[in-house]
Each structure stands twice: as C-alpha cells, then as structure tokens.
Amino acid sequence: EPEVTQTPSHQVTQMGQEVILRCVPISNHLYFYWYRQILGQKVEFLVSFYNNEISEKSEIFDDQFSVERPDGSNFTLKIRSTKLEDSAMYFCASSGLRSNEQFFGPGTRLTVL
C-alpha cells in the first residue's frame, strides 16, 4: 500500500541553524501539506501546496518557513533560523483529488537545543 515517507525520523539542531525536513508524498497525489504537533498538543496546520505554489498557510508559517517541491517526488520544509519553540513533530501529508482526505507520514521529530 502506498505511503508517505519522511526523513530524517529525528533531527537535532542548534538554535539559529537551518534545517530541511524531507518528505516523499504518495506518487499520484496532487496536494501536499505540512503540519506540526508540539509535544502534548494538538496537530496544527502549517501550509498546503498545490500546482507548485502555496495554496494556503497558517499564521504559524512565517518568513522563517519555506516549502519546495524540488523534483517530481520530494517535498521539503525549510526552517531558516530555528528557535527553541520550533521543537515539535513535523508531519507531511498528501492527498489526491479529494484534497481534505489526507494521508500522513510518520513524522520528523525536530529538537532545537
């Protein structure tokens, strides 16, 4: 069964450093998303991406964040200068024609020291 994959599973970084989280969405999907979940809190929407551009973003997704689909298979989230409060699980998701029927990857745990 096709699934969303994410790398790395755990990333540790120093405050102020740049990180890139990587995702391979399900191959025939059209919509791509990033969500985050701070430990003990609810899953929060960051951004949606369709047709090579951002279609929607939340107030969390400020200028420190960017997304890219550099080739036909990968989808990345870059955080330019990490802060302590960026520590969270980051989930990539993708969907087909029904944009809100979203399938999630296993997540990348980001720890900012």
Added chain:
Amino acid sequence: QKEVEQDPGPLSVPEGAIVSLNCTYSNSAFQYFMWYRQYSRKGPELLMYTYSSGNKEDGRFTAQVDKSSKYISLFIRDSQPSDSATYLCAMASGSRLTFGEGTQLTVNP
C-alpha cells in the same frame, strides 16, 4: 470558543466494549469530517472520511455526523487491545484540517 472540541480522556474500557468518541465544532463552514488514529510518536492514520450527515460504517468502525448539532462521533464495536491509541477528529472546509485535542483510549485485555 474553540473551533473543535474533543474530550481528551483518558478513556479505559475492557476488551469487547463499544467505544464512543465525540467531537463538537463551532464553525459552520466545516463540510468534511475525518477520524484519525495516532499511536504514540507516530503519524495520524486516516480511519474514516465523510462529508454528509448520517452514518458511515467500515468494519468495526462507524462514523456519525450531525451537522445540525455540529457533532460528530466515532463508534468502535468489539474493541481490541490493538485499538489502544489516541483518536483525533479533524474537520475541513477547504484543504486545511483542523484537529481536535485527541482522546486517549486504552482497551484492557
């Protein structure tokens, strides 16, 4: 008022019990309703997807939506220890999902 409210539990039931999980919402624009299961430190797994009022059944799971009351439920029949997880309701009007807090369920053998 929160857009989506979900009782965080924890909920503990014996094996074989019927489990009822619930969410309420305040945003009338929500048209699509999902239930996800999340095991500890894993990604949410889509269990049920529906967009109309009424019931939708899939195996031991039944999703119920009442748009007039802004209330959704997930019923699990014949619950198993492997059902022990956190259950998240999620709702959407467009492509952005808004999640509930999650209800932690433990099914005891």
